[in-house]
Amino acid sequence: MSLPAQFPAMNLPCICSRVRRTARRVSQIYDRHLEPYGLTISQFGVLAQIRIGGSPSIGELAERIVMDPTTLTRSVRPLRQRGLVVLTPDARDRRTRRLALTEAGLVAFQVALPGWAAAQHEVSRALGEDASKMLVLRLDEALVRLSPP
């Protein structure tokens, strides 16, 4: 692209900066659409995952969404404080704590869903339908290849 002389080892622009930039921009769009519902895209994602995942533990959910468990712990906290999520010790193994949506949590998710859909639509429209699908496929594939052994 550019910067040839200064970067001897750079035969390719920084992949990391591109991914992070895009993540910032895309997150911003989703956050704006979800803001009227009082949720961030991160929080909405946690609610959605708990909903489809049938009471996952912190560790299970963290692995599924490829996030550090400590980060997930903290992401869940404001949702617990607002009564959208409960975290109850597993009966069989009291170390594990299982996540579940409350009634209010389910409602909050369903109410915010149009906001998510609007954001998704805006982004996929801006990128083009085909490019969006391709991007998602490439990112999913990239994630698999980048997963630690």
Add this chain to the structure above:
Amino acid sequence: MSLPAQFPAMNLPCICSRVRRTARRVSQIYDRHLEPYGLTISQFGVLAQIRIGGSPSIGELAERIVMDPTTLTRSVRPLRQRGLVVLTPDARDRRTRRLALTEAGLVAFQVALPGWAAAQHEVSRALGEDASKMLVLRLDEALVRLSPP
């Protein structure tokens, strides 16, 4: 892909979650490679941009790297505290403050460059050279299309 019944509006899996996940994973790889040099990929990126950008202001640099100026202000702070970067008021317009590398900052950047290169190599190797280039191109294009008017 999946989740059809629960997600009426979802004819495509969430783009945002994919981009964020990938950003987390990729950042982690770069951060690990840069950790011995005492820099995060974010900080390394700021040093690199100041280096090639000839004393940009906070606002200019924030726009160039598509980051909120307030975030950049805070990212710069630890670099200033460590004496790698200086922030001096512009002579012509005392509102703007111009970023510059110190001698120590330049050295720190050059010393850490092999760490960055190793991370870049690991990622581009995992994805495949062609896929990496394609991904960067797609992300650059996506960013343009997603930019606010």
Add this chain to the structure above:
DNA sequence: TGGACTTGCCTGCATATGCAGGTAACATCC
């Protein structure tokens, strides 16, 4: 010159992110 508007940056607030290290609960071997 002085008021009105604009611009550039910063702080306060809240959340996001991951690593190191700690604690409690479980599992295993003797």
Add this chain to the structure above:
DNA sequence: GGATGTTACCTGCATATGCAGGCAAGTCCA
């Protein structure tokens, strides 16, 4: 049953991220 090790989670630390709002410097116009 008790020492040892493992597992699941959490807190402390540091940085990352963006919005709202505030302050100071600059611009414009009467």
